């Protein structure tokens with residue numbers, strides 16, 4: 001699956017693009033990462049999908065030593081992080097080694113098996 005270059009939809013890695021998309025409820029302002037046709041906070045259906053910057057801070061980290069399938073075994077061990085995006089949602093991503101809880105990160109994308117997944121790297125120090 002490849003992204004449609006004429007699409008005005010924000011790039012979304014779960015749909016073959018290289019970006020993180022999220023939705024904001026126009027009625028109550030609730031932010032959600034997982035795509036739903038409604039707002040889980042107020043039940044409204046008027047959602048604005050937007051492109052996230054990919055910037056955030058590490059909330060949690062773990063190292064996966066045993067891959068979930070034979071196809072992915074070549075990647076192990078690999079780091080998986082929960083990251084608090086600056087837009088206000090939390091997402092799961094692969095991550096560079098050596099990050100600490102609270103570290104500021106940017107998000108790139110890299111191959112993992114047959115798909116490309118979010119991959120967090122330390123933000124350059126200003």
Ligand SMILES: [Zn+2]
Nearest residue numbers: 025028039042
């Ligand atoms: Zn709402």
